[in-house]
Amino acid sequence: MFREVFRNLAVMMSTAVAIPYTIAILCNVLYGWPMSRDRLKDSLSVKKVCALNFAVIQQMKLLKYVSLYVRWKCFYKYFDSSHLVKDIPFGRNEKQLDVYVPAGRHRHDSPKPVLIYIFGGGWSSGDKSMCGLVCSQIANQIGTVVCCPNYSLYPQGCVDDMIQDVVDSISWVHNNIDMYGGDKEKIMLVGHSAGAHLSVMAVLELLHDRLMAGREDFPHSEAADKNAFYFEDQHYDLVSCSYEEKQNSETADSFCIVNSVNMNEMGHEPMDVDTPESDAGQGIGHIAATEEAQSLQFHMDADGEDDCSDNDSVVTVRPKDSDTGPSLSDMCKSIKAIIGLAGVYHIKDHYEHEKLRGLEDVSCMHRAMYGEDHFKRFSPTVIIMSMKRNIKLPKMVLVHGTEDYVVPLSSSTKFGEVLTDIFADVSVRVIPDCDHYSIFLDLMSQDRRLHDVIMGIILETARRVF
Incomplete structure (x- = not known):
């Protein structure tokens, strides 16, 4: 009986150690190792492994947004094309932007203010398609023309390329937004x-x-x-x-x-x-x-x-x-x-x-x-x-x-x-x-x-x- 208890405890303890370290190793393999010489030692320190696993657990909270994820995917795919113009090319980095027009706008209405929405994603992820619901809500509730550009993401580009893309989107608005009532x-x-x-x-x-x-x-x-x-x-x-x-x-x-x-x-x-x-x-x-x-x-x-x-x-x-x-x-x-x-x-x-x-x-x-x-x-x-x-x-x-x-x-x-x-x-x-x-x-x-x-x-x- 005691052997069984000790065996179960040993399994639990080894699992408690193996899983966090496995997660830490997978994260480093997928996203990058430390730049130091002792990168394996640095990446597998107890403090860092515990902190990284806690961060992973925190990210599990995003599962509550699964239904919202499905909604914005469907919305962007099937949204009325009369209020959304997709994939307009702009800038020297050959990116694309979307333009959202407020509902009820008529051709002879006075020009509307313009809002440019820049999504987040840690400089390495994200896409304008995930902002469809947000941009549509802003356009209709505030009465503005909304532009949502894509920008260079790491590793395809670094931060100066991203800044360039945002500046180019402003330049595009100056040259073209009047065609969309902005x-x-x-x-x-x-x-x-x-x-x-x-x-x-x-x-x-x-x-x-x-x-x-x-x-x-x-x-x-x-x-x-x-x-x-x-x-x-x-x-x-x-x-x-x-x-x-x-x-x-x-x-x-x-x-x-x-x-x-x-x-x-x-x-x-x-x-x-x-x-x-x-x-x-x-x-x-x-x-x-x-x-x-x-x-x-x-x-x-x-x-x-x-x-x-x-x-x-x-x-x-x-x-x-x-x-x-x-x-x-x-x-x-x-x-x-x-x-x-x-x-x-x-x-x-x-x-x-x-x-x-x-x-x-x-x-x-x-x-x-x-x-x-x-x-x-x-x-x-x-x-x-x-x-x-x-x-x-x-x-x-x-x-x-x-x-x-x-x-x-x-x-x-x-x-x-x-x-x-x-x-x-x-x-x-x-x-x-x-x-x-x-x-x-x-x-x-x-x-x-x-x-x-x-x-x-x-x-x-x-x-x-x-």
Whole structure:
């Protein structure tokens, strides 16, 4: 009898060890091993194996969205072609985009504002087809023409190729959206996760010359330090670091090679934070921008033509036909707002978060960013830290859920603080009981729990800027 008990215990213990390590090995085989010399040892450390398996268990929660997956697949395949034009080619990387037209639109109606939706997927997965329900809901409820482009995914492309594709989609809108009843002078970008990162980076790329001319070291502000509001969910272990880029990317130089700044010397303006209103009386979180920020309008000098060369910029922000394509100034003027849904804005911070989850090696992020040496140049938070306060940006609305374990809430709150410090028009909306996936998937149907809250934020932003 005791032998049987010991035998069962031995089997259970060996199973408890074998299964987690098998999962860890499979993940590394499928997605990549550590770059270190002792990569087998590093990948099979007890701490990392446990963290990776916990992350895998967390991903099992996505099974609850199976029915929604079937719905968006069927919707995209059978949706009325009079309200959706699929697979329109654009850009130098020969990608395709879809255009969604609001129901009830007539040929003689006045032009509608345009919303460009950039999907997420960790810079390595995703497709415009999975956004059909979301884009259709936005088009009909907000009354905009919605464009949803595909972009280069790793390993077919790296982050500069992705930024190029987003910029090219904006250029395409300028040249062609009037044929679909859209107003090229009223554009709003909405991105989820990696899509939010690419949306912000695309706008910063369009502003390349302005940003390069406006870099400075921030002076220390004792008054701001005394009144600074710190979010409890944010990392504030600020250390002095040099933002000097050591190496160019494989395609071109980046405007993100910024000056050396001591982050401890940066002052912060006070910000007010609330949480969304639910049935219990909670309200949508909002970081109130300063009065100066609220009065700022995103515009460029009428006589100023922004121009960037291949040698200055991450990407060549020019359409294929430079003679007929819009200028950088035209594209900048037309972008009225950016809404980031659970966005990644500081690549190094996100990499450290992936380490805690045991995912830094299986994730494609560090490869898509050309390695750790280039994290700073592709981090909007780091770029904005080095900018002067008179740089004018579109209205920024950063939406994040409190239960997001994929991209922590601190990603948005930290970026919000940096934007507020340069007097940008920014608000951070914190949604309770919302995770990384529901912030996007709940937009697909009006019967989803958070649909009205998130759609309400998009509608409110559209009314303010259009």
